Amino acid sequence: MSINVSQLIQSMLGAATGAAKGHGADLKNYLEARARLIAEGVAAIASDRLEGKINDDDVRFAFDEIKESEKSAAAAVSVTVKAAAQDAVNAALNVAASAINSAIGIAIL
Amino acid sequence: MDLSPAFPRRPIFLAVVAYCAVLLAGCSAVFVAPYDETTDRLLTELAQKTETAVVQADAGQLSTEDRQKFYSESLGTVRTLKARAGLFAKNEDELRALGVLEKHYERLQEHGGAPRTSLTTGLRGTLTDLQQIEIAKKRSSAFSSGLKKTSSTSTP
Numbered sequence: 001m002s003i004n005v006s007q008l009i010q011s012m013l014g015a016a017t018g019a020a021k022g023h024g025a026d027l028k029n030y031l032e033a034r035a036r037l038i039a040e041g042v043a044a045i046a047s048d049r050l051e052g053k054i055n056d057d058d059v060r061f062a063f064d065e066i067k068e069s070e071k072s073a074a075a076a077v078s079v080t081v082k083a084a085a086q087d088a089v090n091a092a093l094n095v096a097a098s099a100i101n102s103a104i105g106i107a108i109l
Numbered sequence: 110m111d112l113s114p115a116f117p118r119r120p121i122f123l124a125v126v127a128y129c130a131v132l133l134a135g136c137s138a139v140f141v142a143p144y145d146e147t148t149d150r151l152l153t154e155l156a157q158k159t160e161t162a163v164v165q166a167d168a169g170q171l172s173t174e175d176r177q178k179f180y181s182e183s184l185g186t187v188r189t190l191k192a193r194a195g196l197f198a199k200n201e202d203e204l205r206a207l208g209v210l211e212k213h214y215e216r217l218q219e220h221g222g223a224p225r226t227s228l229t230t231g232l233r234g235t236l237t238d239l240q241q242i243e244i245a246k247k248r249s250s251a252f253s254s255g256l257k258k259t260s261s262t263s264t265p
Contacts, residue, residue, distance in 0.1 A: 022248055030241040037237060041230025048227040058228060061220055065213060065231025069238070072206035076238035076245075079202045082140040083249040089138040094256050 003103050012095045016088035023084035027077070034073060038066060137253070142200035144250035148193055149243040155186045156236045159229070166223035180218040187211045203242050210235045 045062050048054040054062070097109035162179045165171040171179070191207045194200050213232040217224055224232075 019252060022252075023245060026241070026244055026248060030237070030244070034234060034237055037234055038230060041226065041233070044225070044227040044230070048225065053225070054222075054227055058220075058222065061216075062228050062230060065216065065228070066234065067231070068209060068212065069231040069234035072209040072235040072238040075202040075206040075209075076241040079141055079242045080245040082202075083245040086138050086140040087249050087252045090253065090256055093137060 001103050001105070003099050008096065008099050011099075012092040015091035015095045019087035019091035020084040023080055023087065027080050030076065030080070041066065139199065141246060141249065142194075142197035142203065144243070144246035145193070145197070148190060148203075149247070151186055151190055152236070152239055152243060155183060155190075156240065159183065159224075159233065159236060162224055163226055163229055163233070166225045169223075171223055176223060177218075179224070180214055183214050184211065184218075187214060203239070206235060206239050206242060210239065 041062075045054070045059055049056075049059050101107050101109050158179070162171060162176075165175070187207060187210050191204065191211065194203050194207055210232070213235055217228065217232060220228070222228065
């Protein structure tokens with residue numbers, strides 16, 4: 001049995017896209033939660049300063065800490081993108097392996 | 110070499126397919142370290158302990174002694190996580206995030222005062238980042254397991 005290349009490409013693309021979708025939804029939820037956390041934190045900084053619970057030095061410290069945390073946010077996005085790419089590539093490879101098995105009639109992969 | 114129409118094409122096709130099969134066999138892309146349940150559990154416990162300390166600090170119920178204990182234990186957990194993360198290949202992003210987390214706890218301890226919500230937004234953000242890293246790894250791990258099951262059952 002021969003392999004229909006254009007059909008195989010479509011199947012591989014479909015599998016790869018499907019594999020990456022879950023990570024995309026996770027990333028959206030994460031970015032929303034991250035933005036909410038910062039917004040609530042900034043509101044707490046303003047509120048605590050107005051009430052005299054923290055001083056100007058504390059405000060600068062708190063904001064510097066938020067800026068520092070952007071480094072770990074970049075790491076989180078990086079891992080999510082890499083994991084999505086990994087799953088997409090492996091899903092496509094899985095389709096390719098199945099196509100080879102079907103073509104030769106033996107499950108060698 | 111005889112390339113006349115009589116040349117046997119099926120053996121060539123099978124040879125090419127077999128060659129591709131050898132190339133693909135056992136070949137899967139790995140861009141991130143595998144999911145580690147112990148890391149996930151320690152991280153969740155650390156996040157829970159931190160949120161509890163923040164609630165107590167906001168309510169003025171975290172004593173100086175409790176605060177020092179909280180920082181010491183948290184730093185101990187982060188350093189344990191860093192050591193464990195270093196054992197896995199392709200784990201540089203997680204190691205970088207854990208380094209940021211360690212610095213957050215150290216700077217908060219040096220800065221003094223209670224770990225109120227207003228002072229810990231950066232720290233809590235980094236904890237969220239690390240939890241997202243575990244979620245991405247866990248999803249990928251579950252997906253890979255599904256692929257292995259599919260490929261072992263769907264082939265003739």
